[in-house]
Amino acid sequence: MTMEMEVMHSSQQDMNLIDILWKQDIDLGARREVFDYNHRQKEHELQRQLELEEEKRLHLLREQEKALLAQLQLDEETGEYIPCPPPSAPLQSAITPLEVTQNVAFTEDNRDAMSFDECLQLLAETFPVEETENTSVCLDTTSVPMMSPEQPALPLATLSPGPLLPSPSPPPPPPPQPPQRMSPDLEQAWMELLSLPELQQCLNMQLEDTLETTTYPLPNSSESQNPDYTFYPMTGLTEGETNNVNVCSAEFMNTFDGSVPSLAPPDNLSQMKTKAPQLHTNYTAESFCDVFYPNAIPEQSSGQHGLEGNESDTMSDIPNKPPFTAADLYSLSPGEVSDIGKQSRVAELPDSDSGISSNTSPNASSPGKSVYGDGSFFYSDSDMDEMDHNPGSAESDYSEMFSINFQPDDYHLAASVSGPAGQKQQEKKPKQHKSDLTEESGHNDAPFTKDKRRKRSDVRLSRDEQRAKALKIPFTVAMIINLPVDDFNEMMSKHQMNEAQLALVRDIRRRGKNKVAAQNCRKRKMENIVGLEGELDSLKEEKERLLSEKSQNTTNLKEMKQQLNTLYLEVFSMLRDEKGNSYSPSDYSLQQSTNGSIFLVPRVKKTFIKSIGNHLPPV
DNA sequence: GCGGCGTGTCATAAT
DNA sequence: GTATTATGACACGCC
Numbered sequence: 025m026t027m028e029m030e031v032m033h034s035s036q037q038d039m040n041l042i043d044i045l046w047k048q049d050i051d052l053g054a055r056r057e058v059f060d061y062n063h064r065q066k067e068h069e070l071q072r073q074l075e076l077e078e079e080k081r082l083h084l085l086r087e088q089e090k091a092l093l094a095q096l097q098l099d100e101e102t103g104e105y106i107p108c109p110p111p112s113a114p115l116q117s118a119i120t121p122l123e124v125t126q127n128v129a130f131t132e133d134n135r136d137a138m139s140f141d142e143c144l145q146l147l148a149e150t151f152p153v154e155e156t157e158n159t160s161v162c163l164d165t166t167s168v169p170m171m172s173p174e175q176p177a178l179p180l181a182t183l184s185p186g187p188l189l190p191s192p193s194p195p196p197p198p199p200p201q202p203p204q205r206m207s208p209d210l211e212q213a214w215m216e217l218l219s220l221p222e223l224q225q226c227l228n229m230q231l232e233d234t235l236e237t238t239t240y241p242l243p244n245s246s247e248s249q250n251p252d253y254t255f256y257p258m259t260g261l262t263e264g265e266t267n268n269v270n271v272c273s274a275e276f277m278n279t280f281d282g283s284v285p286s287l288a289p290p291d292n293l294s295q296m297k298t299k300a301p302q303l304h305t306n307y308t309a310e311s312f313c314d315v316f317y318p319n320a321i322p323e324q325s326s327g328q329h330g331l332e333g334n335e336s337d338t339m340s341d342i343p344n345k346p347p348f349t350a351a352d353l354y355s356l357s358p359g360e361v362s363d364i365g366k367q368s369r370v371a372e373l374p375d376s377d378s379g380i381s382s383n384t385s386p387n388a389s390s391p392g393k394s395v396y397g398d399g400s401f402f403y404s405d406s407d408m409d410e411m412d413h414n415p416g417s418a419e420s421d422y423s424e425m426f427s428i429n430f431q432p433d434d435y436h437l438a439a440s441v442s443g444p445a446g447q448k449q450q451e452k453k454p455k456q457h458k459s460d461l462t463e464e465s466g467h468n469d470a471p472f473t474k475d476k477r478r479k480r481s482d483v484r485l486s487r488d489e490q491r492a493k494a495l496k497i498p499f500t501v502a503m504i505i506n507l508p509v510d511d512f513n514e515m516m517s518k519h520q521m522n523e524a525q526l527a528l529v530r531d532i533r534r535r536g537k538n539k540v541a542a543q544n545c546r547k548r549k550m551e552n553i554v555g556l557e558g559e560l561d562s563l564k565e566e567k568e569r570l571l572s573e574k575s576q577n578t579t580n581l582k583e584m585k586q587q588l589n590t591l592y593l594e595v596f597s598m599l600r601d602e603k604g605n606s607y608s609p610s611d612y613s614l615q616q617s618t619n620g621s622i623f624l625v626p627r628v629k630k631t632f633i634k635s636i637g638n639h640l641p642p643v
Numbered sequence: 644g645c646g647g648c649g650t651g652t653c654a655t656a657a658t
Numbered sequence: 659g660t661a662t663t664a665t666g667a668c669a670c671g672c673c
Contacts, residue, residue, distance in 0.1 A: 509661065534662095539651060541663055546650085549665085 488532045495525050497532075504529055505536030599624060
């Protein structure tokens with residue numbers, strides 16, 4: 025009792041002090057509740073209660089995912105998990121569910137899904153303090169249809185606990201909003217989120233986990249039509265490992281570009297803008313994913329845990345992540361929203377439930393390219409090379425695919441520098457994203473900016489990088505290209521690589537060097553052009569100068585001739601013969617001999633006089 | 644739709 | 659003979 029009294033006494037003193045402080049701060053906008061311990065305690069209890077409920081939901085979803093996984097069977101040939109098909113189910117049957125999913129995502133769930141504001145309000149009520157800030161951002165992401173298969177977790181558990189399985193439950197897409205609503209502030213918020221080093225690491229890890237293969241499934245194979253899982257083999261995944269974060273981040277990265285712009289309510293932009301730095305500091309990748317995909321981790325842990333060795337996931341895995349379909353991804357890609365037909369086609373060829381980024385969506389001026397590239401995405405490296413050697417066939421598509429699936433701008437920096445330096449550069453990636461996306465968002469009416477060209481170059485470079493990652497080349501592309509031949513050979517000798525890897529490394533080095541050579545060549549060509557233009561100008565100037573000099577010389581020559589003629593006549597007029605008569609200029613002329621002597625020569629007798637010239641009298 | 648421009652890539656010759 | 663470099667030509671994307 026004594027202690028309680030002391031506590032109460034001290035609490036009373038605290039409250040008095042708080043009152044004083046509050047009165048001092050009231051003009052600063054501080055509410056009285058801020059200093060109210062009881063109020064905060066209630067909030068804390070409410071928060072804990074809600075957290076417990078959330079955990080229960082997560083547990084339930086884990087169970088659902090396990091049940092879903094149980095319906096999958098491992099394809100020993102491809103190492104992929106595919107849904108247990110009905111005995112007579114044709115290949116196309118594997119595609120159909122995705123289409124259904126896509127349709128559902130665009131129709132039915134739109135009606136039942138929480139609106140963005142509702143979600144935001146719910147989260148704001150649920151997590152009144154810091155979580156509210158973070159989850160508000162999360163809601164932004166979860167409300168994005170392109171987000172990830174885990175997105176529907178929250179609304180799935182809270183709003184539509186009905187038929188969850190086996191039919192894939194599409195995400196509860198928020199009401200489609202025009203891309204114009206995307207603002208630079210929102211992009212900045214996303215950039216802040218993306219600046220999380222853990223996310224960058226996740227992005228790298230997803231690439232490092234790609235399966236080492238020399239051949240890819242056939243492009244038309246439905247099992248391999250999910251290019252995303254070609255590079256998400258989930259090798260060595262164990263439950264709870266960072267690959268959960270990996271997948272999460274990858275999908276997050278993919279959703280970032282395209283999905284966000286169209287969904288961010290302007291109302292929340294300011295909030296996101298101000299909260300983003302907090303996210304940056306408070307959230308690790310795991311917690312980040314936990315918040316963004318409440319049931320994502322369990323799903324990835326249990327659902328894809330068994331996908332070890334899969335070099336490409338299959339359509340069958342799509343139902344595992346029903347809310348996240350390629351159609352969803354494309355649905356919000358700027359400029360592609362209206363092209364539902366192509367989206368459907370993409371859904372048939374699941375581009376990637378993690379790979380498509382809006383970064384390339386606007387860049388993918390030709391969505392058909394992406395669709396077309398789906399096939400090439402699964403070509404073996406040799407096939408890729410063949411395509412490379414067949415310009416116009418599938419090369420560009422192939423590169424486009426890589427650009428779609430692998431944030432080339434980011435990875436370019438990551439791969440160009442290895443080690444901690446590379447990590448540092450990775451941390452800078454969001455800035456590049458930010459600038460790019462800011463520019464893109466700032467030019468919604470003109471989605472194509474000059475950065476696109478730079479992006480294309482990044483895409484191309486990224487292609488080799490991705491191929492290197494796909495074949496698990498233990499070097500960075502920058503190293504492969506830039507190392508001196510001796511160091512390069514030494515490096516190669518230190519690693520045992522198969523033929524495909526060696527060929528790829530050689531090709532990468534050749535292409536990289538040739539690219540630099542081409543750039544230098546063009547640079548030299550331009551310099552030559554500039555130099556020649558300068559030389560042309562100087563030659564023109566010299567020509568003008570010479571013409572002027574010629575004109576001046578001509579004038580001078582005329583003057584000299586005039587003077588000479590005058591002098592000639594003057595001298596001639598002074599000449600007299602023996603009789604004192606003057607010589608006529610028409611009959612005589614003055615000529616100078618080689619020894620300087622001047623002779624008077626009769627014009628008519630010129631030839632004759634020449635013969636007797638020496639006998640003529642000197643003048 | 645067409646043309647210009649920038650870029651990557653390939654083929655080939657030169658080094 | 660091989661690797662590298664230089665360059666013309668082509669394809670592609672973007673404007």
